[in-house]
Amino acid sequence: MLLGAGVVAAGAVAAAVALWPSGGGTPPGSRTTAGTPAATPSPTRTYPLSQAPRTIPAVREFAPARGPGWRPASGARVVVDDASLADEGRLLAGELGVAYGGQTGARAGDVELDVTGSGDQESYVLTVQNGRVRITGPGEAGVFYGTRTLKQEVHGGGTAPEGVVRDAPAKSRRGLMLDIARKYYTAGWIEDRIRELGDLKYNEIGLHFSDDQGFRIESSTHPEIVSAQHLSKAEVKGIVDLAASRHIAVVPEIDSPGHLGAVIAAHPDLQLRNASGVTFRGAVDISKPAAAKIVDDLLNEYAGVFPAPFWHLGADEYLALTVANPSASFPQLVAAARAKYGPGAGVADLATGWLNDRANVMRGHGRTMRAWNDGFYGSSAVTPAKDLQVAYWTGKEIGAREPVTYLSAGRQLINYNDEYLYYVLGQPQTFVYPTGRRIYEQWTPRVVRGTTAVPAQYDGQILGGVFAVWGDVPNAQTQDQVAAGIRMPLRALVQKLWDPRTPALSWAQFRQLADRLG
Numbered sequence: 001m002l003l004g005a006g007v008v009a010a011g012a013v014a015a016a017v018a019l020w021p022s023g024g025g026t027p028p029g030s031r032t033t034a035g036t037p038a039a040t041p042s043p044t045r046t047y048p049l050s051q052a053p054r055t056i057p058a059v060r061e062f063a064p065a066r067g068p069g070w071r072p073a074s075g076a077r078v079v080v081d082d083a084s085l086a087d088e089g090r091l092l093a094g095e096l097g098v099a100y101g102g103q104t105g106a107r108a109g110d111v112e113l114d115v116t117g118s119g120d121q122e123s124y125v126l127t128v129q130n131g132r133v134r135i136t137g138p139g140e141a142g143v144f145y146g147t148r149t150l151k152q153e154v155h156g157g158g159t160a161p162e163g164v165v166r167d168a169p170a171k172s173r174r175g176l177m178l179d180i181a182r183k184y185y186t187a188g189w190i191e192d193r194i195r196e197l198g199d200l201k202y203n204e205i206g207l208h209f210s211d212d213q214g215f216r217i218e219s220s221t222h223p224e225i226v227s228a229q230h231l232s233k234a235e236v237k238g239i240v241d242l243a244a245s246r247h248i249a250v251v252p253e254i255d256s257p258g259h260l261g262a263v264i265a266a267h268p269d270l271q272l273r274n275a276s277g278v279t280f281r282g283a284v285d286i287s288k289p290a291a292a293k294i295v296d297d298l299l300n301e302y303a304g305v306f307p308a309p310f311w312h313l314g315a316d317e318y319l320a321l322t323v324a325n326p327s328a329s330f331p332q333l334v335a336a337a338r339a340k341y342g343p344g345a346g347v348a349d350l351a352t353g354w355l356n357d358r359a360n361v362m363r364g365h366g367r368t369m370r371a372w373n374d375g376f377y378g379s380s381a382v383t384p385a386k387d388l389q390v391a392y393w394t395g396k397e398i399g400a401r402e403p404v405t406y407l408s409a410g411r412q413l414i415n416y417n418d419e420y421l422y423y424v425l426g427q428p429q430t431f432v433y434p435t436g437r438r439i440y441e442q443w444t445p446r447v448v449r450g451t452t453a454v455p456a457q458y459d460g461q462i463l464g465g466v467f468a469v470w471g472d473v474p475n476a477q478t479q480d481q482v483a484a485g486i487r488m489p490l491r492a493l494v495q496k497l498w499d500p501r502t503p504a505l506s507w508a509q510f511r512q513l514a515d516r517l518g
Contacts (some may be wrong), residue, residue, distance in 0.1 A: 050161035055152040057498035059167045067162030077101035081114035092147045123168035141247040171497045173464030177206030182213045183471030187235040189479045198246030200494045206251040212261025212282040221297045224266040252306045255314025256295045274329040280319040286354045287336035303365040311367040315355045315375025348380040359385045394418045395449040403448040407458040415465040426473025436488030444500045
């Protein structure tokens with residue numbers, strides 16, 4: 001039974017019905033053909049067909065059944081068939097207020113977790129039958145998502161409905177990005193967001209921790225660049241470990257060759273200057289080997305801090321390419337470009353080469369890399385590495401190209417659309433705080449730029465979406481106000497990433513559900 005967003009129409013009556021057994025039984029008070037009173041059979045209680053659970057995101061497929069469903073009861077346990085699920089089992093047991101039974105056979109009233117089967121590692125099957133729950137999936141992540149569904153089903157004393165949920169996400173990348181460089185966030189606050197993301201079936205959190213305003217994580221290779229307010233590596237390890245327990249990848253970003261003001265503050269000799277000696281904020285002079293060395297030192301250092309397979313290289317808004325005539329303004333960049341790429345090379349070629357060189361560093365660490373769309377220069381004869389994914393955020397930059405330009409070239413893309421998914425503190429320029437309702441009612445993963453969707457033929461190349469929180473005016477909101485402001489947008493976004501079809505619930509119903517689930 002495939003449900004648009006996994007919810008049976010509201011208002012179905014859930015009253016129990018008493019039926020008489022079939023197969024020869026007769027109603028009480030009737031007589032047999034011999035005229036003697038018939039034995040009075042005991043009625044058998046049956047149940048109406050169950051309704052699909054209401055969860056965020058909604059389950060994609062539910063096969064209803066007749067039965068009482070399941071809720072935590074005295075003596076219930078969570079047991080696992082595979083030792084690799086011990087963390088998921090203990091977490092769920094604690095959340096449900098029942099015992100953790102480890103690797104023991106399931107009995108009546110238990111929840112059983114098992115890794116089995118093949119296919120999408122984030123898919124799962126949740127079966128409620130015969131007074132117990134069984135959650136299976138080909139990978140630990142899928143089983144974990146099944147436990148999130150069960151947790152929401154029984155929230156506040158509810159009952160997990162009898163039947164079978166078969167569920168999997170439509171998009172593989174579902175994330176929140178935090179600009180912790182411009183605005184400092186405490187480790188505890190970030191950990192709270194990770195717990196929230198885990199329950200919503202997100203699988204990544206990005207940390208943009210280096211920019212003009214600050215460098216926010218302890219460094220052993222370059223301690224001179226670290227801001228006074230920063231996260232220690234011990235705190236980062238706690239964040240990374242908590243995220244891993246929720247099957248969330250922490251995706252770091254050290255943006256370069258722009259947005260390096262905190263590095264330049266300690267190394268002013270690396271700052272980009274034009275032919276007249278005018279400096280350009282945040283931009284390093286990429287003709288200088290020392291600029292590449294310090295960035296590569298940091299990339300190599302933090303590869304050991306963030307073990308997840310994903311990495312964001314940044315590459316946006318390099319100010320040398322925003323002037324009217326880059327070649328005339330920056331003769332040193334032109335000279336370096338021609339020395340490396342030939343007599344016809346220019347500033348865009350050198351910038352693309354910088355991106356490729358940083359990609360080579362992270363490729364050595366086995367990372368899958370992404371860069372902002374405006375770091376892919378159409379004017380460059382040097383081609384960005386083929387394995388670089390496009391983090392598409394805007395069409396507002398000078399010379400910005402349409403998403404189809406990247407998709408038609410075969411690139412994979414992650415949707416950061418600044419029209420819907422950018423929460424910019426202080427609402428500078430033309431930015432306004434995005435609303436969950438607008439995402440829920442208007443956005444889909446194919447709406448990459450502005451409000452227009454790319455053709456359906458490219459849907460498979462769009463890996464997912466990320467909601468980005470930027471700290472342009474860092475004191476415009478407290479971190480608690482940020483948490484409140486992004487609460488409904490995060491719920492709306494994951495609904496559309498899990499299932500991009502039109503949701504079955506209206507926005508008002510969805511919001512009411514979110515309030516009930518907490």
